[in-house]
Amino acid sequence: MWExxxxxxxxxxxxxxxxxxxxxxxxxxxxxxxxxxxTVTHQGxxxxxxxxxxxxxxxxxxxAWTSRECPPFCIQPxxxxxxxxxxxxxxMLNYLKKIHDGNNSILVIDSRTPDWVKNGTIPxxxxxxxxxxxxxxxxxxxEIADILKERFGVSMHEGLWDFSNAxxxxxxxxxxxxxxxxxxxxxxxxxxxxxxxLKWYRGGMQDWExxxxxxxx
Numbered sequence: 001m002w003e004x005x006x007x008x009x010x011x012x013x014x015x016x017x018x019x020x021x022x023x024x025x026x027x028x029x030x031x032x033x034x035x036x037x038x039t040v041t042h043q044g045x046x047x048x049x050x051x052x053x054x055x056x057x058x059x060x061x062x063x064a065w066t067s068r069e070c071p072p073f074c075i076q077p078x079x080x081x082x083x084x085x086x087x088x089x090x091x092m093l094n095y096l097k098k099i100h101d102g103n104n105s106i107l108v109i110d111s112r113t114p115d116w117v118k119n120g121t122i123p124x125x126x127x128x129x130x131x132x133x134x135x136x137x138x139x140x141x142x143e144i145a146d147i148l149k150e151r152f153g154v155s156m157h158e159g160l161w162d163f164s165n166a167x168x169x170x171x172x173x174x175x176x177x178x179x180x181x182x183x184x185x186x187x188x189x190x191x192x193x194x195x196x197x198l199k200w201y202r203g204g205m206q207d208w209e210x211x212x213x214x215x216x217x
Contacts (some may be wrong), residue, residue, distance in 0.1 A: 029053050029212070032090070040096040040124035042216055047123040049093065052212030060209045062119060063175070072175045076202060080182050083195025087170070089211060092201050095170050096124040107151065107172045111181035112205075116174065122208060122217035125172070126151075130183040148191070163194050170199040175206025 029051045030036050032059055037050040077085055089097075092108070099106050108125040110117055117127050128151065131137040148154040153167045169188070173180035186196055208215065 015100040019175075031093070031213075038093045038097050039100060041100045042125075046100075047214065047216060049096070049123055049214040051115065059214055060120075064210045068177060070177075072179060074179065076176050076182055078202065080185055080200050081189055081195060081198075081204070083114065084185060084189075084198045084200055085196075086200050086202050088201070088203065089207065089213065091199070092122070092170065092172075095168075095199070096122075104167075105153075106168045106170065109172070109181075109184065111171050111173045111184040112178075113180070116205075118206070118217065120209075120217050122172065122205070123214055125217045128184070130173075130180045130187070133184055133187045146147060152193075154193075161192055162195070163192060164208055164210050166193060166197055168197045168199065169193075170201060172201035172204040176202035177206070178204060 028036055031038070031051060037048050039046055039048050039063065041047070080086065095106050095108060098130070099108065108122065110121045110125045110127045111130050112121075112127070113129045113131060114127065121127070132139050132147065135141060135144070145156075148161065151167075151171065154166050155162045155165065171181040171184050173182075181200060181204065187202060188198060190196060205215075
């Protein structure tokens with residue numbers, strides 16, 4: 001009888017241990033309580049964006065520094081310009097999903113120079129560095145015009161830029177300490193680009209990496 005009781009006690013202990021371990025092992029790290037992943041299109045291929053499922057994972061060391069030299073790495077304001085909406089990760093994911101679903105009126109832009117982009121970017125984005133739109137940084141005016149017409153949907157009417165069919169541009173860079181996407185935004189505003197068609201993901205790669213969201217190289 002005592003042997004049976006001991007076996008039963010061991011059995012209960014094992015069941016209780018498994019009841020604790022199994023849920024811990026299969027638990028997902030969701031994006032929200034109702035969203036696990038988002039499928040986007042990157043360079044013609046479907047990519048699934050989700051959060052890193054390793055709960056011991058730590059942030060990419062490239063984004064672990066707290067004290068980069070300022071200038072140039074100065075803290076950016078929450079509102080970059082009048083009429084330009086500042087967005088977060090969920091809004092960014094929504095724009096990426098719309099593009100994947102066939103909405104051609106939106107473009108997500110990584111405003112960083114290629115030396116930053118090669119280390120990883122947000123799936124579904126295209127790289128248009130801030131230097132490619134700014135003549136002061138060496139950009140060719142004819143190439144700028146090509147970007148406006150071919151990439152952004154802007155047309156020329158009687159010698160003036162017509163933004164009536166311009167795309168909604170969602171711009172980002174390294175994060176709240178980076179001035180590359182603010183530079184692109186301010187350059188576009190100076191050209192006459194409608195502020196309501198410019199969206200700014202202020203958190204950029206810094207926040208994207210902190211949340212363990214998928215990146216591509």
